[in-house]
Amino acid sequence: MNRVLGWAVALGLSLAAGGCGGDDGDDASSPSTTTSSGYFESLPPGFPTPKESVDNPLTNAKIELGRHLFYDPRMSVNQTMACASCHQPARAFSDGRPTSIGATGENHPRNAMSLSNVVYNATFNWANPGLATLHAQALIPMFGEFPVELGWSDREAEILDRFRHDPLYRQLFADAYPGESDPFDADRVAKAIAAFGSTLISGNSPYDQSTYQGNRNAMSEAARRGQELFFSERMECFHCHGGFNFSQAVSHSNITLAQAEFHNNGLYNINGTGDYPLSNRGLWEFTHRSADMGRFRAPTLRNIELTAPYMHDGSIATLEEVLDHYSRGGRLIAEGPLAGDGAKNPFKSELIVGFSLTTREKQDVIAFLQSLTDWAFLCDPRFADPFGNFEAHSHCHQ
Amino acid sequence: MAPPRHPRFSVPTRGVMALSGALALLAGCGGGDDDDGPGQRRAVIEFQGKVNGQDFSCGATYSNVGVGQPGTYQVTDWRFYVHNVELVTVDGARQALELNQDGAWQYQNVALLDLRRDCGNGALPTNAFVAGTIPNDRYTGICFKVGIPYELNHVNDATAPSPLNNSGMLWNWRGGRKFIRIDGMGAPGDVDRATAFHIHLGSTQCPGSDPNAPPSAACGYPNIAEFCLDKFDVDQDTIVMDIGTALEASNVAFNTPDTASGCMSANSDPECIPIMPRLNLDFTYIAGADTTPEQYPKTVPQRLFSVGNHE
Incomplete structure (x- = not known):
């Protein structure tokens, strides 16, 4: 006690x-x-x-x-x-x-x-x-x-x-x-x-120490470079993972307008019709509206380094592969019952459009994500x- | 002629803010003009979204948008901030509308308009109105600025009051908020041509080494424009924002590779060249390191906003 x-x-x-x-x-x-x-x-x-x-x-x-x-x-x-x-x-x-x-x-x-x-x-x-x-x-x-x-x-x-x-x-x-x-x-x-x-x-990561506690050296140079990329219009990460909690869908005492947001991030496009697997259709399961197919809440990225595997169905194993997924603008599943090009899902968020990163830039973004790990x-x-x-x-x- | 009288704004503590917000809401529900003060009246200004004259409906697809083929455009988000709303008297004097501090859509002199209604993101609240009080007079025009003033634009989202903490409008701490957020898709439904094409307006070239700190000085391009409409009767008319006018010279089914989808205000984005001037802004296009900046002056007269009628 x-x-x-x-x-x-x-x-x-x-x-x-x-x-x-x-x-x-x-x-x-x-x-x-x-x-x-x-x-x-x-x-x-x-x-x-x-x-x-x-x-x-x-x-x-x-x-x-x-x-x-x-x-x-x-x-x-x-x-x-x-x-x-x-x-x-x-x-x-x-x-x-x-x-x-x-x-x-x-x-x-x-x-x-x-x-x-x-x-x-x-x-x-x-x-x-x-x-x-x-x-x-x-x-x-x-x-x-x-x-x-x-x-x-x-x-x-x-x-x-x-x-x-x-x-x-x-x-x-x-x-x-x-x-x-x-x-x-x-x-x-x-x-x-x-x-x-x-x-x-959780609010004492190197990112927090740098951003809110005046300790700029808490983040590595690589993490700082990755931060610039994360918040760039090139990658567009921050549209869904923005704000202090790295999630658009936040609530607290200052929030008077609901911020419930859900997005389709192009993981699936079964048969090219936009469908997600039957067991995981996201907001659609509540509304049965086509536009809600595959829409899920963007979770916080805090401590994301430790929470693999990723996505609502854990279908991406590592942060590197998550970046590859967003880099392509969606996932291509070439064969099998889930085959389809998620990048062309008609219900995909318009903000997921793909990007290219150099090897070093990718490492920098990972370093930034790791700077959200809060050991305290x-x-x-x-x-x-x-x-x-x-x-x-x-x-x-x- | 007396100078424009600006409402006095204080920055209350959070608790007081919440209380005043609650009181404002109560007052708003109760109606009546008891709190307007002597010589004051209420004014409620309605905004309408249109695409080439057609009413905006979230997720709807419009035709003949821009100059490209097929010219179809689907709109899925429509939010924007305004501030310094003033009514103009017959003799041209401006009078500031003192906004209701409702604890939700309006804070100090800033209001958030959210025209989405049923955009498929769950049950989102929407707001098409700016509401406040103003001295009794005969007003025949209106002026307002799109965006958020610098002093309020770069505050920490975690502790900012509503509507400055609207997470979907956040850019980052240094860059401030999106002033306008129109999300859309050119050639929707066409698997090969469908192109994400957005208009995200905000301040650019805000100096500083950290995206998660306030800028170290004023932004190079604040991108805040004022709009004035004549023959505006606050009791009869609405304000129409027609995004078709901003896109009239764009090909919404094409986006230059490796640039933001559509125009997100970047000085290096070719898609901003035809759009920014139509948002009533002078635009400086800077292609690269060794290129001479190109100037694209704002389109005169602006046609983004116009006077409309209650329907």
């Missing part, structure tokens, strides 16, 4: 002390910003205050409960998987697989998304325009049946009893939901996990597994 307290003072203390609560001094340069609950006391310099859900105000106790639940295999029906199984801390909270596998062995059609800065997402999942809160999102892996992820459906009481009868959780739930006689329900589980997820804020975030003990099952990245032990 103390580690969490050291990061952000509790509600009552922040109201009483007005932002003077932090005593460990390791974030001295952070601006003091608070939400209605007073929680986001210490944000990375230059970062906006997240929106806080009115029905799920943050408290340290709720975050601590959420951290335990997030890392606890008892969260899955057969006690084989935790949230962290697909969102591993060593991989910036992704899982390293092209597509994920649920607790009962079912294949998920999508790649597990990194949780870096999820609190700033305008919407959640790869292409769900209606999923706007972390609390609502957390219920999907819990209860999803097609495919089964954690397998809560019809097994809710059994899973909740595991926590209800564990002294550790009795205390954690009591602290998180004070005054409630029976806080052991799925909604409160989801709220606690959402609370923990919303604290996973990845090695932060406040985000670590309290049970010690899920290791931090090996870099953190050096």
Whole structure:
């Protein structure tokens, strides 16, 4: 608990002390910003205050409960998987697989998304325009049946009893939901996990140190050259991956106009009709409008170095190949059931038009993307597994 | 004659901003002129998007656009900022419209117009209006600038107030925002000829070594133009922005290889030569290192914006 307290003072203390609560001094340069609950006391310099859900105000106790639940295999029906199984801390909270596998062995059609800065997402999942809160999102892996992820459906009481009868959780739930006689329900589980997820804020990468903290030397010369390319009209990366979170689809307390954006980036063009594979059609699955075929949310690029493989279906293995994909302006699949030239997908974003890079320029862009890796975030003990099952990245032990 | 009276703008703290935004929204819902002050009236100016006289509809394809073949053009995004909106009295005096600080579309003297309506990017809010208050008088004209003033154009998107944080309008910190964003496709549906062709207007040659820092000095080409329309009755008329006029000398099915798609304001982009002057801007084309810059003065009179009628 103390580690969490050291990061952000509790509600009552922040109201009483007005932002003077932090005593460990390791974030001295952070601006003091608070939400209605007073929680986001210490944000990375230059970062906006997240929106806080009115029905799920943050408290340290709720975050601590959420951290335990997030890392606890008892969260899955057969006690084989935790949230962290697909969102591993060593991989910036992704899982390293092209597509994920649920607790009962079912294949998920999508790649597990990194949780870096999820609190700033305008919407959640790869292409769900209606999923706007972390609390609502957390219920999907819990209860999803097609495919089964954690397998809560019809097994809710059994899973909740595991926590209800564990002294550790009795205390954690009591602290998180004070005054409630029976806080052991799925909604409160989801709220606690959402609370923990919303604290996973990454804003201390070499890029951030250079951009927001006045330390220009934090980025290498190669990364700086790559930055120029990234923000050039030649590559056009920033149209979809622009702004402080390297994603157009952001939300925070200053955002009053919805920024939900989805794009087709030319991965497929089955039979030349623009189709994507049946299991992964993006926004189209919600609207059935042709123009929405293959449209997915552009995710943040923060810690992207650690979240391979890439794309909504994990179908590109490395950052180099991602650059090759965008360089060509779409992917050519020469044969097989998915054959087609994604570059000619009629629903592709008009901003993906291809470019050519020299070998050195390509390395520079990769260096820039690597400058978005935030070791302070990845090695932060406040985000670590309290049970010690899920290791931090090996870099953190050096 | 009295000089134009400009509204006094303050830069409130975020909390106050949110509060005032909420109050403005409340006031906007409630109607009534209680807050307009003595001698003040409300004014709401509607903008309409058109392509060669036809109403803009997101995703629609228009014909006879530009000078190339087949001349078809599909438009999928249409947003732009305006600032310093002024009404002009019969005797030519200008009066600033004091914009409602609604916490969403308008901040200080800047407003974002978003004409997309149902562009397939999910349920996006759209806005075709600039709303504010102005002293009672008889006005017969209107002037406004397209873009964002320098002082507000290069602020950090992470902490900027709405609508300056509209992520789709971000360029980068040094370059500021896109002033106009028209996304489109020439020869749509033709697999061999389909060409992405956009108009992204913004400031260029903003000095500085870091794209993620404010420019070290004013931009070489601010690319902010003022538009004045006569015979404009704020209670009767609309303002039409016809992008067909900006593209009238372009081949929207061709883009010079290795340059931005269409015209993104770059001084080295040949596609900007016929377009920038039609955005009421003098354009300097610089082909390369050892070439003499070529000057392309703005087209007079401008035809990008015109007076239209409520439909």
